[in-house]
Amino acid sequence: MNRLILFTFLVGSWGHTFAITAEQRGLQIIQQVDIRDTGFGDSESDLKMILHNRNGDESTRVLNMKTLEVKGDGDKSLSVFSNPRDIKGTAFLSFTHALEADEQWLYLPALKRVKRISSSNKSGPYLGSEFAFEDLTSFEVQKYHYKYLTDEIYKNIDCFVLELYPQYKHSGYTRQVVWIDKERYIPLKIDYYDRKNALLKTLEYNSYQQYLDQYWRADKMLMTNHITGKNTLLLWENYKFRNNFTDRTFDRNSLKRSR
Amino acid sequence: MKLRDKLKLRVVSLLGLLMMSAYLYxxxxxxxxxxxxxxxxxxxxxxxxxxxxxxxxxxxxxxxxxxxxxxxxxxxxxxxxxxxxxxxxxxxxxxxxxxxxxxxxxxxxxxxxxxxxxxxxxxxxxxxxxxxxxxxxxxxxxxxxxxxxxxxxxxxxxxKSNLDVESANITKSFLSDLELTGKISIEDLGFIHNKLDSRQHNNYISGAIEPEIYYQWDNGKQSFTFVPFFRYSQHDSRRTHFDIRELTWLLAEDDWELRVGFRKVFWGVAEGLHLVDIINQTDLVENNDTEDKLGQPMINLALIRKWGTVDLFILPGFRDRTFAGVEGRLRTFPEVDISNAIYQKHGIEKHLGFAIRWSHAIGAWDIGVSHFYGMGREPTFKLNNSSNQPIKLIPFYQLINQTGIDIQLTYEEWILKHEAIIRSGQGKTFYASTSGVEYTLFDLFSSGLDLGGIVEYMYDTRGINNVSAPFQDDILVALRFGFNDIQSTEILAGVLFDRTNNTKFYNIEASRRLGDSFTIDVEMRLFSGAPATDPAYSFREDDHFRVELGYHF
CATH class of the missing domain: 2.60.40.3500 (Immunoglobulin-like)
Known part of the structure; x- marks a missing residue:
């Protein structure tokens, strides 16, 4: 038995020295995506979420989102809602971590209460939209395993196609298929496969703009649910970078006075 | 690869390049x-x-x-x-x-x-x-x-025309500096059983307005907030009341924040009973769940350090608790005579309170330790002793010291919470606590529904014979449904029962959004099994429902 293990190990490492595996290739591509988005410092933008149901009924949420890049760990973010009016002033503070559980606090303005909430809610809908909590938290390389699938032209852009397998608990997905622009190393499309490995949703990134001569941000993101026929459009406006945000901008005291 | 295919590929990539440049252009x-x-x-x-x-x-x-x-x-x-x-x-x-x-x-x-x-x-x-x-x-x-x-x-x-746009922008520019938002609501409070007192009613309609004026400057470091509140009630003149919920100037610096004016402050982690929360007086006439508070004048300096936040409070101006009037339901028998309230101290000792709180988040733990010195917000009651007048309950406010601690541990789907206080100044020094657990099943069966279960236990050393301590050996069991739909539908259903004398209090609260600007809130509360010795005995006929339609602007 021991010999067998040794044998497999030897053969395995033999293989490695000759060719890079699809998993390694996938990881390399993602690392490149991550490196190119490193160093933006902080950003602030206004987000409009437009929810459509099958009948075309529309409902809008408006929020302001601040993000602080944390070196060697997940980002910090603060979201403050201004619409619908009844949740105006509600604020959501999140510290993402690569390996440990995220830390999240909610501020309820009517009660003036800051409440630590469980970050186990990954697959649940964010504000009734087609986006799940896990779709909107900051991307960390360690959160997934990767596999390179193929090259493909998507919307006339040469892309890598990768598969992502979530490694964190409570994910609603078995896998995600991502189209990454070979030149800019940015995602153009993601297909989400549910726990039964059936195609659930597709996210399309549109109207990318470059900031600080380096960082690409999509102005429009459209998430379509193939099962329910509903979709949610995200419109990002007024992107501002390097606002001199600090940890202090993202503490529970600022949560209480955020607007 | 055949030559034709190669050519085809060329054309395709050339087209792609052209599209790219068109995109860039x-x-x-x-x-x-x-x-x-x-x-x-x-x-x-x-x-x-x-x-x-x-x-x-x-x-x-x-x-x-x-x-x-x-x-x-x-x-x-x-x-x-x-x-x-x-x-x-x-x-x-x-x-x-x-x-x-x-x-x-x-x-x-x-x-x-x-x-x-x-x-x-x-x-x-x-x-x-x-x-x-x-x-x-x-x-x-x-x-x-x-x-x-x-x-x-x-x-x-x-x-459409430039003029239109310009005038629209002038308005927008003004509004972006000065924000006016708020809520207007109408409420129907209906009682299932007949009134106990002929002066009471079985149905009450009322309306409330709570605008908020907010202005910020100095890059958001300074702000001003004004939130007046007014409720007009069809019956019960005590419930028709005005309050300044907030009138605050805020200055936020890197390692401190100063707030001066009327404000509301919340401390604590529990759902059923807020023991530690003591800064504001309860606006009991608004809702008997004690969640509504009166604006408290204060100077609050928050010192923000690596090892936590220290909040210092000077609280000038004591405010009396509000109670339903003779026409109102959900009141005690005999009624509370708020106009003859007695205070243990007068002048500056009545009106000046102090508080300090340290709070911090360490890993999965959120911790707060606080101390309050001043007039207790919670009165005890005395019977009026003049023989030629009907018997009434006279609120008696005493100078107290209260030390509190609140701890929450958040671990995956579990939340453990504990609040405890030691209060002296109202007779014998006593200890009270509430501890609980909350477990949530998120996104149940991939439906988006969050189902949470809450169990909290309440304890008070004052014991069963003290009417001021209704939650001396009580358990709250509740279920919370969060549907996470477009209308943000939520339901909280629970029962609070007294282990000693079997009093039960059922509570169902539901809320959802209607369209973009309206909300509807429904509450149903039932009281059951209170013996004559329990303070809840006064509410034995007060099972009720409350429907509130709110417009948010």
Whole structure:
């Protein structure tokens, strides 16, 4: 038995020295995506979420989102809602971590209460939209395993196609298929496969703009649910970078006075 | 690969390249920065930095005196702020889109200036530097700078006529500085059983308004908030009441925050009973769940350190608890006589309270330790002893010391919480605590539904014979449904039962949004099995439902 293990190990490492595996290739591509988005410092933008149901009924949420890049760990973010009016002033503070559980606090303005909430809610809908909590938290390389699938032209852009397998608990997905622009190393499309490995949703990134001569941000993101026929459009406006945000901008005291 | 296929590939990639360049070409010109200078005599200079060369046009208009600069196919990209102006000739700048993607900037100048465009220069080398020179035919006179003048950006409005857009932007610019929001609601409070007292009623309609005026300046470091509240109730004059919920000036610095004025402060982690929360007086006439509070005048300094936040409070001005009047339901028998309340201390000792709290988050733990010294917010009751008057309960407020601790541990789907207080000054020193657990099943069966279970236990050393301690050995069991739908539908259903005397209190609360601006809240509360010795005995006929329709603006 021991010999067998040794044998497999030897053969395995033999293989490695000759060719890079699809998993390694996938990881390399993602690392490149991550490196190119490193160093933006902080950003602030206004987000409009437009929810459509099958009948075309529309409902809008408006929020302001601040993000602080944390070196060697997940980002910090603060979201403050201004619409619908009844949740105006509600604020959501999140510290993402690569390996440990995220830390999240909610501020309820009517009660003036800051409440630590469980970050186990990954697959649940964010504000009734087609986006799940896990779709909107900051991307960390360690959160997934990767596999390179193929090259493909998507919307006339040469892309890598990768598969992502979530490694964190409570994910609603078995896998995600991502189209990454070979030149800019940015995602153009993601297909989400549910726990039964059936195609659930597709996210399309549109109207990318470059900031600080380096960082690409999509102005429009459209998430379509193939099962329910509903979709949610995200419109990002007024992107501002390097606002001199600090940890202090993202503490529970600022949560209480955020607007 | 055959030659034909190779050729095909070439054509495809060429097409792709063409599409790419078309895409790049379609990128609008970005206005990266702007510089405004009127420090030179009789001369205004405005310079722009653009990402690419673009067509533009500048003109002077009068009534009001303004300079209009149009850029075709452009967007604002840089971080623009209102320029410093020596003579302050400039009153405001408005910036907005006209048509689909043309950008217009309008500079409003002081009235009485005679402006002439001298020249417009494009830097020949790169065509992305623009220079506008405007001459003045009149000596400018300085006037006071107005803080509210700011560069406003509106990227969404498409113009029917320029005038429309401009007036819309003036309103928007004003509103972005001064926010007026709030809630108007109507409520029906209906009782299932007949009244106990002939002066009471079985149904109460009331309406409330709670606007909020908010203004911020100094880059958001300073702000002012004003929230008045008024409820008019069909019956029960005590419930028709006005309060200043908030009237606060805030100054936030790097390691401290100062708040002065009327405010509400919440401390604690539990759901059923808020023991630690003591800064504000309860507005009990609003709702008997004790969640509504009266605005408390205070000076609050928060010191923000690596090892936590220390909040210091000076609380001038004691406020009496509100109670339902004789016409109201959910009141005690005999009624509470608030106008003859007794205070253990008077003058400054009655009106001046102090508090300190340290709070911090360490890993999965959220911890708070607090101390309060001042008039207790929770009165005890005495019977009036004048023989020729009907018997009434007289609220008695005493000077207390209360030390509290609140701890929450958040671990995956579990939340463990504990609140405890030690209070002295109201008879014998006592200890009270509430501890609980909350477990949530998120996204149940991939339906989006969150189902949470809450169990909390309440304990009080004052024991069963003390009417001021109704939660001396009680358990709360509740279920929380969060549907996470577009209307944010939520239901909380629970029962609070007294282990000693079997009193039960059932509570169901549901809320959802209607359209974009309306909300509906429904509550049903049932009291059951209270013996005559329990304070809840007064509410034995007060099973009720409450429906509130709110409009949020």
């Amino acid at each position: 379609a990128q609008p010109t970005q206005l990266l920065s702007m510089n405004y200078d009127d420090t030179k005599n009789k001369q205004i200079q405005i310079s722009y930095l653009l990402s690419t060369s673009t067509q533009f046009n500048a003109s002077i208009e009068t009534h009001p005196n303004r300079l209009v600069v149009d850029f075709s196919d452009s967007v604002l990209a840089g971080n623009f702020s209102f320029p410093f102006s020596d003579y302050l000739l400039l009153e405001k700048i408005h910036c907005f889109l006209i048509g689909k993607n043309d950008l217009r900037m309008v500079f409003y100048f002081q009235p009485g200036l005679d402006l002439v465009i001298q020249n417009v220069k494009k830097d020949i080398s790169d065509e992305i530097h623009l220079l506008l020179n405007i001459s003045l035919n009149q000596e400018p006179s300085g006037f006071k700078q107005d803080d509210s003048v700011k560069l406003s950006r509106d990227s969404n409005s498409t113009a």
